[in-house]
Amino acid sequence: MAASATPEGAVERIVIENAAIATVDAQDTEYASGHIVVAGNRIESIGAGKAPEGLTNVVRRVDATGHLVTPGLVNTHHHFYQWITRGLATDHNLFNWLVALYPTWARIDEQMTYAAAQGSLGMMARGGVTTAMDHHYVFPRGSGDLSGSIIRAASEMGVRFTLARGSMDRSEKDGGLPPDFAVETLDGALAATEETVKKHHDASFDAMTQVAVAPCSPFSVSTELLKQGAELARRLGVRLHTHGSETVEEEKFCHELFGMGPTDYFESTGWLGEDVWMAHCVHMNDSDIEAFARTKTGVAHCPSSNARLAAGIARVPDMLKAGVPVGLGVDGTASNESGELHTELRNALLINRLGAHKEAALNARQALRLGTYGGAQVLGRATQIGSLEAGKLADLVLWKIDGIGHASIADPVTAIVFGAAAPVTLSLVNGKPVVENGTLLHADEDAIARSTREQAQRLARIAAES
Numbered sequence: 048m049a050a051s052a053t054p055e056g057a058v059e060r061i062v063i064e065n066a067a068i069a070t071v072d073a074q075d076t077e078y079a080s081g082h083i084v085v086a087g088n089r090i091e092s093i094g095a096g097k098a099p100e101g102l103t104n105v106v107r108r109v110d111a112t113g114h115l116v117t118p119g120l121v122n123t124h125h126h127f128y129q130w131i132t133r134g135l136a137t138d139h140n141l142f143n144w145l146v147a148l149y150p151t152w153a154r155i156d157e158q159m160t161y162a163a164a165q166g167s168l169g170m171m172a173r174g175g176v177t178t179a180m181d182h183h184y185v186f187p188r189g190s191g192d193l194s195g196s197i198i199r200a201a202s203e204m205g206v207r208f209t210l211a212r213g214s215m216d217r218s219e220k221d222g223g224l225p226p227d228f229a230v231e232t233l234d235g236a237l238a239a240t241e242e243t244v245k246k247h248h249d250a251s252f253d254a255m256t257q258v259a260v261a262p263c264s265p266f267s268v269s270t271e272l273l274k275q276g277a278e279l280a281r282r283l284g285v286r287l288h289t290h291g292s293e294t295v296e297e298e299k300f301c302h303e304l305f306g307m308g309p310t311d312y313f314e315s316t317g318w319l320g321e322d323v324w325m326a327h328c329v330h331m332n333d334s335d336i337e338a339f340a341r342t343k344t345g346v347a348h349c350p351s352s353n354a355r356l357a358a359g360i361a362r363v364p365d366m367l368k369a370g371v372p373v374g375l376g377v378d379g380t381a382s383n384e385s386g387e388l389h390t391e392l393r394n395a396l397l398i399n400r401l402g403a404h405k406e407a408a409l410n411a412r413q414a415l416r417l418g419t420y421g422g423a424q425v426l427g428r429a430t431q432i433g434s435l436e437a438g439k440l441a442d443l444v445l446w447k448i449d450g451i452g453h454a455s456i457a458d459p460v461t462a463i464v465f466g467a468a469a470p471v472t473l474s475l476v477n478g479k480p481v482v483e484n485g486t487l488l489h490a491d492e493d494a495i496a497r498s499t500r501e502q503a504q505r506l507a508r509i510a511a512e513s
């Protein structure tokens with residue numbers, strides 16, 4: 048176990064006491080006032096009342112009075128590079144929005160993806176995200192080491208991270224949506240993806256960086272890239288990620304080109320399985336949901352992005368009832384400018400109540416579970432993170448709920464889900480502080496604000512000139 052050690056070689060402990068705790072374990076165990084002992088990078092003990100007496104090597108004691116402690120939030124779908132193309136094509140649906148933005152996206156370089164990753168990661172971390180992911184699928188020729196720059200930004204921020212190495216090889220000339228100059232070749236995409244997995248993927252229990260194989264979507268990748276991408280992922284023992292069933296236009300596209308709907312198409316290319324998770328899954332009929340449940344294919348539910356692009360409402364209550372693993376995703380910030388995951392808990396709950404199940408659609412605890420344990424499940428890390436249990440990794444958040452925004456709400460979980468986004472007093476990732484009193488500990492927010500603005504202006508200038 049990669050624990051920090053004192054000169055005597057003993058594991059250092061952080062003790063958190065007097066907290067309301069929502070463990071999000073299988074029984075939804077909660078404590079009105081409890082303790083958590085962190086030893087090295089793991090949770091050593093958790094329970095009601097004060098911490099056990101006689102603990103050695105305690106380097107920090109936290110009086111968490113007025114706070115709710117939950118597992119750290121897990122984001123399951125994002126596109127970091129979009130941080131520098133926010134606020135554009137604001138009144139478009141998915142296909143029109145993509146066509147408007149592809150020419151700009153095709154001009155990104157390593158400097159831009161690094162700054163955009165810092166912006167995306169910083170905004171999520173200060174809002175309680177402890178595990179981030181980035182689905183990056185735009186690799187213009189000669190743009191540098193984009194994957195390396197993104198992984199470096201995550202490592203510097205101190206968060207746990209999954210890079211979904213994306214790709215596109217179906218451009219306009221092949222009936223796809225992206226312009227010809229924005230795509231890779233089939234062989235080039237597969238080779239670069241394999242290289243990224245071999246260079247960066249860590250399969251260990253306490254891994255900070257993992258890599259998934261992630262062709263972008265049915266309308267931007269070839270059938271061969273889906274099939275060979277799935278084979279590659281299974282040969283390397285990593286997970287598979289893509290976009291699926293996002294809009295009615297995508298459904299129509301699949302019927303016209305492949306003679307079947309998106310879920311049948313995914314199944315025919317090897318893309319249903321317990322090692323797969325898919326963003327959106329808005330347009331799913333009963334048999335699609337049954338296929339996901341049967342194969343344990345996971346879903347990244349992105350309610351704000353689906354609303355922003357008028358895609359529709361994913362049938363999350365039906366998916367959960369059928370046994371489909373569901374996590375939450377911010378999605379790229381060109382279609383969800385806020386880039387925060389804690390507000391997605393609230394939006395998931397509210398938007399699903401506009402669907403068929405009305406007020407019975409989701410409750411506050413189900414929303415919290417989607418953003419924590421559900422996310423860990425779809426990223427394949429449920430034995431390691433996503434709930435607060437002895438032996439699991441110490442990724443947790445102290446939400447301040449005794450301030451003006453929350454003090455008058457009696458139930459702590461209701462306070463952070465139904466109420467305003469609660470301030471983060473402390474977050475730990477792998478047992479180490481990443482946020483204190485709402486401030487990032489390992490990055491300078493003002494410097495990130497400046498560099499992301501500069502890179503956004505630089506990209507806009509280059510795109511306008513080309």
Ligand SMILES: [Zn+2]
Binds near residue numbers: 126290378
């Ligand atoms: Zn997306």
